[in-house]
Amino acid sequence: MKMLINVPETVVADGLRGMAAAHPELTVDVENRVVVRRDAPVAGKVALVSGGGSGHEPLHAGFVGPGMLSAACPGEVFTSPVPDQMLRAAAAVDSGAGVLFVVKNYTGDVLNFDMAAELAEDEGIQVAKVLVNDDVAVTDSLYTAGRRGTGATLFVEKIAGAAAEEGQPLERVESIARQVNENSRSFGVALSACTTPAKGSPTFDLPPGELELGIGIHGEPGRERRPMMTSREIADFAVHAILEDLHPSDPVLLLVNGMGATPLLELYGFCAEVHRVLAERNVAVARTLVGNYVTSLDMAGASVTLCRIDEELLRLWDAPVNTPGLRWGM
Amino acid sequence: MKMLINVPETVVADGLRGMAAAHPELTVDVENRVVVRRDAPVAGKVALVSGGGSGHEPLHAGFVGPGMLSAACPGEVFTSPVPDQMLRAAAAVDSGAGVLFVVKNYTGDVLNFDMAAELAEDEGIQVAKVLVNDDVAVTDSLYTAGRRGTGATLFVEKIAGAAAEEGQPLERVESIARQVNENSRSFGVALSACTTPAKGSPTFDLPPGELELGIGIHGEPGRERRPMMTSREIADFAVHAILEDLHPSDPVLLLVNGMGATPLLELYGFCAEVHRVLAERNVAVARTLVGNYVTSLDMAGASVTLCRIDEELLRLWDAPVNTPGLRWGM
Structure with a gap:
């Protein structure tokens, strides 16, 4: 590697x-x-x-x-x-x-x-x-x-x-x-493993044509492996897994997060599918953030995080921030 | 893929x-x-x-x-x-x-x-x-x-x-x-090829243990292939290639750009080496931007761009901007 x-x-x-x-x-x-x-x-x-x-x-x-x-x-x-x-x-x-x-x-x-x-x-x-x-x-x-x-x-x-x-x-x-x-609740998928500099080879073995559902951010095993799925199917699986556990009455913040190596073009396409399934489930999205924020080195894949918010939390989310990785309003 | x-x-x-x-x-x-x-x-x-x-x-x-x-x-x-x-x-x-x-x-x-x-x-x-x-x-x-x-x-x-x-x-x-x-001048390197959705396999063949110096953002061939180099050696090569063509008397803007699949941790390490060689060549850096901005799908690698600026260009660079990919001051 x-x-x-x-x-x-x-x-x-x-x-x-x-x-x-x-x-x-x-x-x-x-x-x-x-x-x-x-x-x-x-x-x-x-x-x-x-x-x-x-x-x-x-x-x-x-x-x-x-x-x-x-x-x-x-x-x-x-x-x-x-x-x-x-x-x-x-x-x-x-x-x-x-x-x-x-x-x-x-x-x-x-x-x-x-x-x-x-x-x-x-x-x-x-x-x-x-x-x-x-x-x-x-x-x-x-x-x-x-x-x-x-x-x-x-x-x-x-x-x-x-x-x-x-x-x-x-x-x-x-x-x-x-x-x-x-x-807040999250669910992630891996399309490829990641490689740590010390090891120099992939941290786990993910065969061609399979993906890992429920992956951790260090490549820890998830729920199950399946033959490769479409963006639409992955969004359905991830959002349903989250909504089994979180019942949003309020609107949500949505993070569509890349694991590191998935192109932004794909992340935006996945974001469209996540929005589609949330709309089908009558979950209102107040704000959406798309990008590589909580990554796993060079892993390909993505995670979805929802956070149920009220007006006060939304006000704090929108407040100015000035960091290398997240910046707005100042 | x-x-x-x-x-x-x-x-x-x-x-x-x-x-x-x-x-x-x-x-x-x-x-x-x-x-x-x-x-x-x-x-x-x-x-x-x-x-x-x-x-x-x-x-x-x-x-x-x-x-x-x-x-x-x-x-x-x-x-x-x-x-x-x-x-x-x-x-x-x-x-x-x-x-x-x-x-x-x-x-x-x-x-x-x-x-x-x-x-x-x-x-x-x-x-x-x-x-x-x-x-x-x-x-x-x-x-x-x-x-x-x-x-x-x-x-x-x-x-x-x-x-x-x-x-x-x-x-x-x-x-x-x-x-x-x-x-402005740029120079990029690829550690891996990229894969377009339509083709489904890497756009070119880059053997293990080699990198391509001077790659284009669609995987077009560069100047030469070499056995894999360290971050330090790549920074020397890229910055020297740029400075052969651009003679900065003014300070520069620096973009350390990821091609898509290279982890941010590695990009920051590469940024340190680019700063080192610029200091050795007595080039003052006014601002540095590090991240994935001009990418090639899932290609691993990075590019360096320098732009020689005066006070007016720096003022315009620092001016507020509010886009999905670049945001500050508003």
Whole structure:
């Protein structure tokens, strides 16, 4: 497998050097692997810190900036960051108003963020945590007890980030983050496996002519394999799987997310099919985001995330944001 | 080759239906394949129209909106749109202040935009044209006499679009577009071929362990094939190829563009190497954009585009833009 890299050992550090070069509005500590918005700590503002294994870019470092995350801690590819990174990030961004950790539900991330929270509290930093577990595909998985955290992470970070930006207190920011997670569900499919730099060959074996329904963002097994399906059939399957679990009375936010290697032209075609099946099910879509946001290196495929929203959550979604990966209104 | 599509015949129409669903701020005529900003024609404003084969998304339809294109005409995959689309687009957006056609230098596009310009002038629409031909890799190519138009298209559309948005007259918008093209150079590499839906198999054969230096955005042959190189070596080769042809005294805009399937993590690492070699050559970088903007379906690889700018061009680059693919400041 050919990659645009130097050596596997420096992939994460090289990526951070590139972020530092491209984004002077961020403070990038390459050695300690912490990315912080340059104006942090912002007086009186609750800070949001997230992180996880690398390979899902722009998640999370690409979501650091006004209106979203205060800091991110990238781990090695598909490997949790360590508590020291999270502690360093929390200390860099805490203004005294407290820090919310946004944690995707993977065993390593959960343990390490728990430990970091304890360490931070020992240093007098007030910490709250929200666990993201939106993936309806499987109950337990290779790296997870319970449901995996996937596309809803973007919704949690954007909406809770907006609440923090306008000065809401920690308790309220945490409760909004929790509400967004509880109202969100995702389902993903893989048309190809992904290849980590360290391994250099596909992480799993997906025969020609088959797809994996319910894939995780590290290539963890999904619900089942089937002969290749059309975009229309995949949209039906994914949306039905979500709506078995989420009964939207309110309108929804929709994320049609590429896993990395699927062309945008195909993602938009898939988006049309997702909109069609939502219309058939009488689900109103308030906003749609299409693109590669929560990726799995070079995996081909897509995921669908729905988040049930009210007027307040929609207002926070529409609020200005200025990060490398998501930007509007400022 | 597995794709997230229904059938090859409807890929472009399906993509446009998805754009219509996701972007209510655009008027998408799926049948006639024209994407227009909803508030067009804008009184007194010069309009920008571009287009080309599909498969390069977000280029061009993803760059329609305030501060950039007024309309785009997507052709079939890797196939020029027809003059009737361009005429329809021009008629939809012309406020009487005239229309600038932004044309990538491919034989089909050039011929069809020429014909559309004649037809538009017959209908009383004042038309100017700018040809984008920034690719230094080869002189002539499979679909091109002269240099191919690639990454600089984004710079031309953004900067001339900003000039049009602030009310500059057609002659001035055209001259700015021409200046941006003349000051821009690109060089691309492919690590894998791409696969068109109609063909269903890779458009060319690139053996494991080799890369193609100087690739075109349809997989046209480049300068040479070599055994796989590191990110550092590729950055050296690409930037040196550009700087043999462009001697920057001013600072530059830098686009580190993914061809579609290369993970963002790798693109950022490559960006670090491009910055390194530019620093070694004493070229100051004013702004850097990293991401998948001028793509070739599922091709793995990247391209580098430099544009020599002055204060006025930088001001126009920084001006607000609000399109699906590029958005800031509004």
